[in-house]
Each structure stands twice: as structure tokens, then as C-alpha cells.
Amino acid sequence: MAYFDAGTPGQGAAPRMTGAPICTPSKTSFSEFGGKAVQYDTHAVIYYEGDPAKRLYELVKGSVMLYKLLPDGRRQVVEVLRPGDIFGLAGSDENDCTAETLTNAEIQEIDLKQVERSDALQRTLTRCLTNQMRVLHEHAVLLGRKSAVERVASFLMHLVPDRGGVGCIGPIDDSDDGFDLRLHMTRQEIADYLGLTIETVSRVVSDLKRRGVIRVDRADQIHLNKVCSLCQMTGMH
Amino acid sequence: MAYFDAGTPGQGAAPRMTGAPICTPSKTSFSEFGGKAVQYDTHAVIYYEGDPAKRLYELVKGSVMLYKLLPDGRRQVVEVLRPGDIFGLAGSDENDCTAETLTNAEIQEIDLKQVERSDALQRTLTRCLTNQMRVLHEHAVLLGRKSAVERVASFLMHLVPDRGGVGCIGPIDDSDDGFDLRLHMTRQEIADYLGLTIETVSRVVSDLKRRGVIRVDRADQIHLNKVCSLCQMTGMH
DNA sequence: CGAAACCTTGACTTAGGTCAACAAAAGTGG
DNA sequence: CCACTTTTGTTGACCTAAGTCAAGGTTTCG
Secondary structure, three states, X not given: OOOOOOOOOOOOOOHHHOOOOOOOHHHHOHHHHOOEEEEEOOOOEEEOOOXXXXXXXXXXXXXXXXXXXXXXXXXEEEEEXXXXXXXXXXXXXXXXXXXXXXXXXXXEXXXXXXXXXXXXXXXXXXXXXXXXXXXXXXXXXXHHHOOHHHHHHHHHHHOOOOOOOOOOOOOOOOOOOOEEEEOOOOHHHHHHXXXXXXXXXXXXHHHHHHOOOXXXXXXXXXXXXXXXXXXXXXXXX | OOOOOOOOOOOOOOHHHOOOOOOOHXXXXXXXXXXXXXXXXXXXXXXXXXXXXXXXXXXXXXXXXXXXXXXXXXXXXXXXXXXXXXXXXXXXXXXXXXXXXXXXXXXXXXXXXXXXXXXXXHHHHHHHHHHHXXXXXXXXXXXXXXXXXXXXXXXXXXXXXXXXXXXXXXOOOOXXXXXXEEOOOOHHHHHHHHOOOHHHHHHHHHHHHHOOOEEEEEOOEEEEOOHHHHHOOOOOO
């Protein structure tokens, strides 16, 4: 019942539950380049799609999603970012997505003009963008070719460090192989990320529960009973 | 009946039909950095998913697709590249996609070690990657949230320079507003790009034909009768 | 405690997938 | 240049995964 991250739910950082950063934030933090750290609340909009692109952002702590809207209100969450990821580069003078926090977050911000100048920063950018691109490729497979169950299984597996997704290392060994997750997303946000409806996400989660693959402690707090068997449901094995 | 690109079908370059390059290849061509130009035939594999990533590629002429396979054979085409686009950066030591030509193509290749060194190249990379990222974001919306008709309409609109997609400039004016397209993709490739089946793509194309929106001259050669009315079907207006 | 937001479940509908037959191109080799 | 095979595309009949609509149940929070 009690989770490893003792402390106020929805607040205290849960080290075990957040994945290892892909880029190395400490070494490449924008602070060295004149960036400033900004704190955001949960569900705060950092910028809107269509706004003029002024700054480059690096997520230091917490979680951020990028999404796009169609005129009739359909939404697609195109990226869910983790510490170390960068965003705000639009390739034009307007942001192509809306950026909104999923948790309270610490974000390093740096003027785009600064970015132009620094070679070191360009190098970091290339590396980060390449990584995010690979994630987008994999997400395209999910959106274009996977069933609802495979989408949800893949989504959950991505929250397990070093499992699911790109650098999956397979079953760590025998042992019980369980894992606690905090999603930090509502069913609607998950649905909009996975290209499903809220009802379908809910049904798949209930089904995984019924089949004993997961245990749902709170809506956004899920225990994977056997990481391995969930991994088998991602369509990638 | 006769197309503007007089000449052998399937061979002669059709300038009106290829979109304006997003990155500027002439200025940033790898040749300056010690890259070498390589010619590929149609449907040649440049590298396979999982192969060690050795080189960075810049598409100079022709068309290339990147795709990923699931173990059971399902395929998702994750990018369709145009001249000026770069590929081959994997962010790890293995390529995350297979790269295959759609036409015969000229490609500049440069050793990844070279890339590490050059600041100018890094700058180019950042710009190209940012642009490709924006395209991937938009494609995620297509895959996650659009209907079959909207997907096909969006796909066709993307082949019209300056229309559909990111930098759509709306109806150029009155006039007839027609346009000739060469797809350079089979129905299977289109289906795998749009997250549909071959039958659905075929049905949608037939339907657009029946409704007088397009005229199908050959399977991969389509005339848009009224660009504007097709644009209305993309879900973006 | 009560309102609002969020989640779950059931009954029903439908867009797009599957399977199968056939048609039309595009190669191939004599 | 013409049979012949292979590949690619179209269409119809049917099926099903996931969407829609609607009713209730839980959480969360003022």
C-alpha cells in the first residue's frame, strides 16, 4: 500500500518513478549560457501553438506535454517530455505546439538569439533533437499500427526506466519484477497521447487489472505486477 | 492528358511537381565538409533498422522513406523525405529506421565522425532536425486524430508546394486552382505512411475521384481539380 | 458537505479492417 | 511484339475494434 516515495502525494519527487534523463541536464544546463530557471505550477501553459517563438526551454524537473489542436477541438499530445528534454524550437517564428506542464516543473529558459551564437549549445541541441526524433518515430508506429492494448502497454512500459521502447534491456532477471508508476496524466491526456478515447483507455486499464497484469492504486498510480508480461503486450516482442 | 514534364515517365525530373526544399541544400551541402555524392536506384535500401549508424545522409535529389517494422510484419513509414532533408542520425550506435529510396536518388554521405567536428554542420543539423520534428508533430496529429479521408487529403496537400501542412498560404486566388502530382509511392507505401490499409487508401482515392475532387491519370499520377476543395477535407480548416 | 472534475461501465454504432475475387499494369523471355 | 507471369490496384461482402452516448460512481477540493 505505502509507496517508496514517502511524502505528500502529488508533490514530493519520487526518484524511483521518474525515468533516467536521456540528455544529461546537469552538464548541458542552459545556466552556463545565460539561461534562467523558472518554476511552473501543474497544468500551466508555457506557450501556445501559434505564439511567436522567443525562447528555448530545457526541462530540468517535472513533466511537460506538447500538443496540437485541430479547429474542431480534437487534440493530439505529440510529446511527453522528461527532465533533460528541450523544447521551443519551432523552425519558424511561431511555435508549432502548445506546451503545458503535467506536474509542477522547473524549466531553464534561454533566449533564442543566445542559441544562435553558441556552438556548444548547438551541439547539445543536435543530440537532444536526435533523441526526441527517435521517440517520435516510435510513437508514429504506436499511433499508426498498434492496437489499443498495445498502445497502453507501450505507454506504461515507457515509464519504466530502461524497459519498453528504444533501449529495452529485456527481463532484468527472475525475481518478482514488479514496478510502481506515477502517470502524472489524466485519462484524457493519456487518450490524447495514444490516439484513443478516454473510454477506451479506461477499458484497457480495467482489463489489464482484471487479467492481473497491473494493480491500480489510484487513477494515476499503477503497480506493474510483472513488467515482463506487460512488455509482451506492447507488440514489440 | 499530357503532363508538363514532357519526357520519359518515371524518369525525367518534374520541377513543378517536387516541393520546394525546406533546408537549402546548395548552401549546406556536405560536399564542402568532405561528403561524397552517391546515386541510388528506385527501391534501394540505404541502410536497415538496427544496422550500425556510420554516416549522415543528405538527400539531394529524389525521394526517400524511413520506416520501422514490428516483429509480426506491420510496417509504419515514419518519414517521407525530400531534397534538403537529412537522415541517418540515430542518437545511438544503431539506426532506428530502415531508409529506402522511393525514386532513384542522389545522396550526399558524410562520416559521422566528421559531423562531430564541424560547428557549421551542427548548425545546419539543428535547423534541419527542427523542421523534420515539426513535420513529425503534424504527422502525429494525422495518425492519432484524423479520419481516412482527412489523412489522404492531407497527404496529397503536402505534395503541393506551399499548401497544406505547416506553411499553408490558403487559396492562391481565384482561377482554376488545379495541380498535377506524382506520388512516387505505391498504395501499400501510402497506406503504411498514413496508418491505413491498402484497401482503405484505394477506396478513399476512388471516392475523391467519384466526387470530382481529383482525377487519377495513373495510379501514382493524380490531378487535383481544385486544390482548395481538397484542402477543406484535411481537417485543418 | 456539496460541487466539480474525473473515471468507469454498459449498450449500441460505425469507420475502417479482413478476406476474397478480379482487373489492370508492368516486367520477362521467347 | 506477344503470351505469360508477377505485381499492383480496385471493389464487394462481411466483421470487429474502437468510438459514441448515456448513466453512475469516485476523487478532489473549496
